Amino acid sequence: MARFTLPRDLYHGKGALEALKEFKGKRAMICVGGGSMKRFGFLDRAKAYLEEAGMQVEIFDGIEPDPSVETVMRGAEAMRAFEPDWIVAIGGGSPIDAAKAMWIKYEYPACTFEDMCKVFGIPALRKKAHFCAVSSTSGTATEVTAFSIITDYAKGIKYPIADFEITPDVAIVDPELAETMPKKLVAHTGMDAMTHSVEAYVSTANSDFTDPLAIHAIEMIQKNLIASYNGDMAARDAMHNAQCLAGMAFTNALLGIVHSMAHKTGAAFADCGAHIIHGAANAMYLPKVIAFNAKDETAKKRYGVIVDYMGIADRNAGDDEKVKALIAYLRKMNDDLNIPHCIKHYGADSYPAEQGFVPEDVFLARLHDIAVNAIADACTGSNPRQPSVEEMEQLLKCCYYDTEVDF
Numbered sequence: 001m002a003r004f005t006l007p008r009d010l011y012h013g014k015g016a017l018e019a020l021k022e023f024k025g026k027r028a029m030i031c032v033g034g035g036s037m038k039r040f041g042f043l044d045r046a047k048a049y050l051e052e053a054g055m056q057v058e059i060f061d062g063i064e065p066d067p068s069v070e071t072v073m074r075g076a077e078a079m080r081a082f083e084p085d086w087i088v089a090i091g092g093g094s095p096i097d098a099a100k101a102m103w104i105k106y107e108y109p110a111c112t113f114e115d116m117c118k119v120f121g122i123p124a125l126r127k128k129a130h131f132c133a134v135s136s137t138s139g140t141a142t143e144v145t146a147f148s149i150i151t152d153y154a155k156g157i158k159y160p161i162a163d164f165e166i167t168p169d170v171a172i173v174d175p176e177l178a179e180t181m182p183k184k185l186v187a188h189t190g191m192d193a194m195t196h197s198v199e200a201y202v203s204t205a206n207s208d209f210t211d212p213l214a215i216h217a218i219e220m221i222q223k224n225l226i227a228s229y230n231g232d233m234a235a236r237d238a239m240h241n242a243q244c245l246a247g248m249a250f251t252n253a254l255l256g257i258v259h260s261m262a263h264k265t266g267a268a269f270a271d272c273g274a275h276i277i278h279g280a281a282n283a284m285y286l287p288k289v290i291a292f293n294a295k296d297e298t299a300k301k302r303y304g305v306i307v308d309y310m311g312i313a314d315r316n317a318g319d320d321e322k323v324k325a326l327i328a329y330l331r332k333m334n335d336d337l338n339i340p341h342c343i344k345h346y347g348a349d350s351y352p353a354e355q356g357f358v359p360e361d362v363f364l365a366r367l368h369d370i371a372v373n374a375i376a377d378a379c380t381g382s383n384p385r386q387p388s389v390e391e392m393e394q395l396l397k398c399c400y401y402d403t404e405v406d407f
C-alpha cells in the first residue's frame with residue numbers, strides 16, 4: 001500500500017495571501033526569517049489579515065537560513081508561552097521548516113530532536129494547533145511537503161524530518177511573494193525544484209499519482225526558469241506554481257541520491273568558507289547522478305520519457321542518446337544561471353571560480369565519511385540504483401572534479 005498526502009487547502013494566484021482573513025481561531029503565531037518578508041511588507045499584511053479574522057497575533061522572527069536545532073527549541077518555547085491554535089510560517093524553506101519542527105516540539109514537549117528524526121515516527125499533531133505555510137521562494141515546496149530540514153551545526157550535518165503529520169494543513173502559493181527574490185536565489189531554488197521533479201519521476205516510489213505532477217513541473221521549469229532568472233515576472237509567477245507541483249510529486253514519490261549528497265556536503269566544508277547552498281549542490285550533482293542512475297534500465301527509460309516531454313532529442317533516438325541530451329541540457333541551464341559544474345569550482349557567492357573554496361586535500365580527506373553519511377541519508381532508499389560506499393566515493397569525486405561518470 002502507498003499513501004498520497006497533500007495539504008487540505010491550497011490558495012494560489014496573486015493576492016492569495018488574503019486567504020488568511022478567513023481563518024478561524026484565537027491565536028496565531030507567525031514564524032518568519034531575518035527580514036525580507038518584513039522589508040517587503042508581507043509580514044505586516046499577514047498580521048493585519050489574521051487580526052481581521054479576529055485573532056491575536058504574535059511574531060517569532062529571526063529564523064536563520066538553514067535553521068539550527070537551537071532555533072527550533074527557542075521557537076517551541078515561545079509557542080508554549082503564547083499557546084497558538086494556528087502556526088503561520090512565511091518565507092523560504094528555512095523559516096517554514098523550522099516552524100514545522102517547532103510545531104512538533106510545541107505539541108510534544110518531551111520529544112527530542114533525535115526523536116523527531118525517526119522517519120515516519122512523529123506522533124499525531126493538530127491537538128494544539130493547525131499549520132499554514134506561505135512560501136516566498138520557488139524551490140523547496142515545503143508548503144506542501146512532509147519534510148523539514150534542520151541542521152545540527154555541532155555535527156555539520158543536515159537532518160531531514162519526514163512524516164505526513166508535518167504536511168501543512170493550508171498552503172498559500174502567492175507569486176507576489178516570489179517577485180522580490182534576488183537573481184541568485186531564483187537560480188538556486190529553481191534548480192532545486194528541477195532536481196525534485198526529476199528525482200521524483202525516477203524514484204522507486206513513483207506512481208500514477210505523482211508522475212503527472214513531476215512531468216508538468218519539469219516542462220514548466222524548462223520553459224520558465226531562465227526567463228525568470230533574467231527578470232521576466234510572468235515566468236517568475238509560473239515558477240512559483242511549478243516548484244509547488246514538483247513538491248507535490250516528491251513529497252509522495254520521495255527523492256534520490258542527489259539530495260543525499262547535497263544534504264551531506266552542504267555544511268561539510270563550512271570551515272573552508274564553503275557553505276554549499278542546497279540548490280547549487282543539486283544543480284552540480286544532478287547531471288552526474290543521472291549518468292550513474294541510467295545504468296539501471298528502468299531509470300534510463302524514464303529519463304527518456306522526460307526528454308520526450310522536454311522535446312530536446314529526436315523521439316526515435318535511443319535512450320542512451322536521450323540521457324546524454326538531458327545531461328547536456330541541464331549543464332547548459334547551470335551555465336545560463338551562473339552555477340558552477342563542480343565543487344572544485346564552487347567559489348565566492350556560489351559563482352564559478354577557477355579555484356573554489358574547497359581544497360583538493362581537504363575534500364579527499366573527508367570523502368569517505370561524506371560517502372558513508374550520504375548513503376545513510378533518508379533520500380537514498382528511493383534512488384533507482386543503490387550505490388556501494390566505493391561507488392558513492394567515485395561519484396562524489398566526479399562531482400568534485402567534473403569528470404565523466406562511466407561506472
Ligand SMILES: NC(=O)c1ccc[n+]([C@@H]2O[C@H](COP(=O)([O-])OP(=O)(O)OC[C@H]3O[C@@H](n4cnc5c(N)ncnc54)[C@H](O)[C@@H]3O)[C@@H](O)[C@H]2O)c1
Binds near residue numbers: 035091
Ligand atoms: N522541507 C523540504 O521539503 C525542503 C526541500 C528542499 C530544501 N529544504 C531546505 O530549505 C532551506 C532552503 O530554503 P530556501 O532555498 O527557500 O531559502 P531560505 O529560506 O534559506 O532563504 C534564503 C534567503 O533568501 C531570503 N528570501 C526568502 N524569500 C525572499 C524573497 N521573496 N525576496 C527576497 N529575499 C527572500 C531569506 O531572507 C534568506 O536570507 C534549506 O535548509 C534546505 O535544506 C527543505
Ligand SMILES: [Zn+2]
Binds near residue numbers: 282
Ligand atoms: Zn531540495
